Each structure stands twice: as C-alpha cells, then as structure tokens.
Amino acid sequence: MPAKVGERIAILGIGYVGLVTAATFLKRGHNVVCVDVLKDRVAMINDGKSPIFEPGLEEELEQGIRSGRLMATTDGITAARCSKFIFICVGTPSMPDGSIDLKFIRSASKDIGKGLKGRKGFPVVVMKSTVVPNTCEKVVRPIIEKASKMRAGRGFGLACNPEFLKEGEALKDSLHPDRIVIGGTDDRSRSAVEGLYKGMDAPLILTDLNTAEMIKYASNAFLAVRVGLSNEIANICSAHGVDVYEVMKGVGLDKRIGPHFLRAGAGFGGSCFPKDLKALRAAAEKAEVSLNILPSVLDQNEAQPLETIKLLKKVLKGLKGRRIALLGLAFKPDTDDVRETRALPIVKALLKEGAVVRLYDTNRAAMDNFRTFIKGKTKRVIECGSIEEALKGSDGAIIQTESKEFKALRPRDIKAWMRRPVIIDGRRTLDPHLMKRSGIVYRGIGWKNR
Numbered sequence: 196m197p198a199k200v201g202e203r204i205a206i207l208g209i210g211y212v213g214l215v216t217a218a219t220f221l222k223r224g225h226n227v228v229c230v231d232v233l234k235d236r237v238a239m240i241n242d243g244k245s246p247i248f249e250p251g252l253e254e255e256l257e258q259g260i261r262s263g264r265l266m267a268t269t270d271g272i273t274a275a276r277c278s279k280f281i282f283i284c285v286g287t288p289s290m291p292d293g294s295i296d297l298k299f300i301r302s303a304s305k306d307i308g309k310g311l312k313g314r315k316g317f318p319v320v321v322m323k324s325t326v327v328p329n330t331c332e333k334v335v336r337p338i339i340e341k342a343s344k345m346r347a348g349r350g351f352g353l354a355c356n357p358e359f360l361k362e363g364e365a366l367k368d369s370l371h372p373d374r375i376v377i378g379g380t381d382d383r384s385r386s387a388v389e390g391l392y393k394g395m396d397a398p399l400i401l402t403d404l405n406t407a408e409m410i411k412y413a414s415n416a417f418l419a420v421r422v423g424l425s426n427e428i429a430n431i432c433s434a435h436g437v438d439v440y441e442v443m444k445g446v447g448l449d450k451r452i453g454p455h456f457l458r459a460g461a462g463f464g465g466s467c468f469p470k471d472l473k474a475l476r477a478a479a480e481k482a483e484v485s486l487n488i489l490p491s492v493l494d495q496n497e498a499q500p501l502e503t504i505k506l507l508k509k510v511l512k513g514l515k516g517r518r519i520a521l522l523g524l525a526f527k528p529d530t531d532d533v534r535e536t537r538a539l540p541i542v543k544a545l546l547k548e549g550a551v552v553r554l555y556d557t558n559r560a561a562m563d564n565f566r567t568f569i570k571g572k573t574k575r576v577i578e579c580g581s582i583e584e585a586l587k588g589s590d591g592a593i594i595q596t597e598s599k600e601f602k603a604l605r606p607r608d609i610k611a612w613m614r615r616p617v618i619i620d621g622r623r624t625l626d627p628h629l630m631k632r633s634g635i636v637y638r639g640i641g642w643k644n645r
C-alpha cells in the first residue's frame with residue numbers, strides 16, 4: 196500500500212542518520228517530527244539549523260521549518276503516538292569489547308511502545324540504525340510489545356530499512372540509492388515502508404528483519420575488506436617499486452571486481468567501518484563463530500597509517516625535533532567528523548618520534564573536534580589557521596585527506612613555504628610526476644617512490 200504524501204513520520208535520534216532521513220522524507224513531501232533527548236539539538240532544528248555539517252542538509256531543514264512540515268521535540272512518546280511511521284535512528288556506540296551498546300535502542304523502543312498503546316491504524320516502527328542480526332526481533336520487538344500491549348504484525352508494523360549513506364554525499368545517496376532494503380515481520384509492514392519510497396528508481400529487496408540487518412553489516416564489511424586488501428597490496432607494491440594506483444586501475448576494470456573502494460593509502464576511519472567490523476567480530480565471538488578475515492583487516496588498518504611515518508623517517512633520516520605539517524584531520528575530506536580518523540595514530544607516532552606537529556584541516560569544525568584528542572597533552576602540537584601557516588618552515592608534511600584545498604597546492608608555494616619540500620601523501624592527492632619534476636620529494640604508500 197503506497198504511503199500517502201503528507202504522512203507524519205517521527206524520527207527518533209537526530210544525529211547524522213536521523214537528520215539525513217528527515218531531510219529525505221521532507222523532500223518527498225512528508226511531515227517530519229524529529230525527537231532527541233538533547234535539548235540544544237532540538238532547539239537548533241526548530242530554528243532551521245543543522246547540528247552537523249553535510250552538504251545540502253541545512254537548506255532542507257530550514258525549508259521544512261519554514262513550510263511548517265518539520266518540528267523537533269524531546270517528547271518521543273507523543274511523537275510516536277501521533278505518527279504513522281516511527282523511525283529509530285539513535286546511535287549504537289561501541290562497548291569496550293567492540294560489541295554494540297543497545298541502551299539508546301532500548302530506551303527509544305520503550306518510548307515507542309508507550310506511545311503506541313491504544314493506537315489504531317497499524318503504525319509502523321522502522322529500524323534505520325545499524326544493528327546486529329536479531330536486534331529487531333529479540334530486543335526491539337519484545338520491548339514495544341510489552342509497553343504497547345500489542346503484537347507486531349497485528350497492532351503495529353515492524354521493519355528494518357538500513358541506510359547506505361556516505362558522509363559528505365549522504366543526501367544524494369539517500370535520494371538516489373543503489374538499492375532499497377526493507378526487512379519486516381510481515382508483508383503489511385514491508386509494503387507500508389515500500390510506499391514511502393514509491394517512485395524511486397532503485398532495486399527493492401523485501402526480506403525478513405534479520406537479513407536486512409545483516410545486509411547492512413555485510414556491505415560495510417565487504418567495503419572495508421576491499422580497502423584493507425588494497426592497502427595490503429599497496430605495501431607489497433612499495434617493496435617492489437610498483438604503483439598501486441596503476442595496479443588497481445587494471446584490477447578495477449574487471450567487471451566482476453569494479454573500480455570502487457580500491458584507493459589505497461593510510462587506512463580507513465569514520466564512525467562506520469571500524470565500529471561495524473568490531474561489532475560483527477563481537478557478534479561472531481558471542482555465537483562462537485571463528486573469524487579470520489575481519490580481525491586481520493582491523494589489525495592491518497591500525498598499522499597502515501604508520502606507513503606514512505616510515506616513508507617520512509626514511510627521507511628525513513629521523514624525526515626528532517623536525518617540524519612536520521599534518522594536512523587533514525577529519526577521517527575523509529568534506530566532513531568535520533574525526534571519529535577513528537587516521538590522523539590520530541599519525542600524530543601519536545610523530546610525537547613518539549620527537550617531532551613537532553603542525554595541524555591543519557580545511558574544515559574548521561574538524562580542527563575543533565580533533566582538538567579534544569590532544570588538548571593540554573603536549574606543547575609539541577601546534578594548530579595552524581591556514582595551509583600556508585602549517586607548511587611554513589616545515590621539514591616535511593603528511594597529507595591525510597585528499598581535500599580540494601590540498602589538491603590545489605602549487606609546487607612553487609610548497610617550495611617557497613617549506614624549509615624542505617618533502618611531502619608524504621597518505622592518499623593520492625597531487626600529481627606525483629608534476630611534484631617530482633618540480634623538485635619536491637613526493638612519496639606515497641604503494642608508489643614507485645624513487
């Protein structure tokens with residue numbers, strides 16, 4: 196049954212996923228009520244402001260507030276009571292053993308159950324947060340059923356509709372998905388959620404709750420393994436004087452492999468790949484399934500950023516007392532997100548080697564977020580307000596994200612600013628041939644480096 200345009204949708208949890216989901220449904224003509232326990236976040240939304248940076252997001256939220264189709268509240272029970280669809284978008288942080296902490300999922304489910312009590316009209320609860328298999332079935336369902344005194348599939352619908360959003364391109368990914376996955380307890384729940392996506396040009400997978408949950412984890416695991424394997428191949432390439440980027444071009448043209456997520460470098464970061472791999476590992480351990488590949492990928496990803504330090508040490512013959520610029524603090528370009536950024540192990544290693552580190556990121560908020568990792572810990576880390584300030588007088592630089600600003604660096608500026616024009620690129624940001632021709636020592640992970 197297609198959803199009516201103008202359906203009321205409650206979004207519980209207005210972090211990254213919740214906000215992008217809200218913006219997507221606003222754009223599709225629905226009414227959205229955002230719910231969060233954080234009062235300042237709620238106030239920001241009601242002012243039409245986005246608490247996070249994501250291209251295009253604030254415009255959608257502002258427009259939603261102006262048109263009266265968006266509001267935010269801290270009252271999850273009432274929001275659930277008044278909505279046809281209730282999306283769970285709360286965070287799933289990691290426990291010390293890497294397993295996911297379901298405390299926010301549980302409290303959201305409880306509020307939803309209370310809100311649904313006595314409701315008519317088959318409201319549908321949809322899991323959007325990334326959760327391990329059996330979370331909807333064994334955790335969410337019993338909590339809602341107990342609090343609402345209704346059965347899933349009878350009084351209310353229960354579905355799992357994972358997101359596949361990349362930070363920096365999230366709104367585009369959400370409006371033009373590669374596929375739409377909808378798991379549900381029953382056909383009525385699945386087809387209600389299907390109606391929300393009516394007219395979207397994407398293959399649809401209708402399945403059960405556990406399979407939908409697993410599709411999300413398997414996708415992220417697969418992508419992380421591709422990056423990890425590319426990095427391992429890069430390290431072999433380094434040792435043999437082969438360019439991994441040329442190799443991966445050749446590999447990616449095989450239609451069975453494809454060209455995406457083969458960019459080797461300093462490793463993967465972010466709130467998803469490392470956390471999801473650890474959660475999957477913990478879930479497997481709990482089920483007594485022994486794993487080989489995923490734990491190795493995680494270990495390799497810890498070691499990978501240190502390849503930049505090895506290259507730098509080799510050129511500068513030691514790093515003690517050297518001034519080293521680190522360009523890029525976020526986990527990737529166009530974001531302020533520093534979670535699991537590979538910049539942190541690089542800074543730690545530089546400090547251990549005795550270097551003075553000059554930090555810079557194009558995104559000011561990324562600089563602010565990164566500061567929390569190092570604040571008050573050492574005087575050997577200096578924050579710089581511009582790329583020029585970071586590079587000026589430096590003995591070497593490491594590029595950790597391939598931002599547009601770094602891509603626009605000109606050889607003559609590098610040579611004018613740096614004490615020694617030595618750059619180690621943890622991605623493939625600038626043209627190595629041009630840099631070398633210009634007299635810059637420009638090296639990278641898995642390059643020919645001669």
Ligand code: UGA
Binds near residue numbers: 462527
């Ligand atoms: C990832 C997935 O790509 C999304 O599909 C998924 O929805 C999301 O996690 C999530 O679970 O919410 P995201 O973490 O935003 O998205 O970022 P990616 O663009 O996937 O990059 C992850 C990390 O891998 C970054 O550090 C990036 O620099 C690195 N990477 C990516 C590489 O080192 N090489 C590549 O070829 C691709």
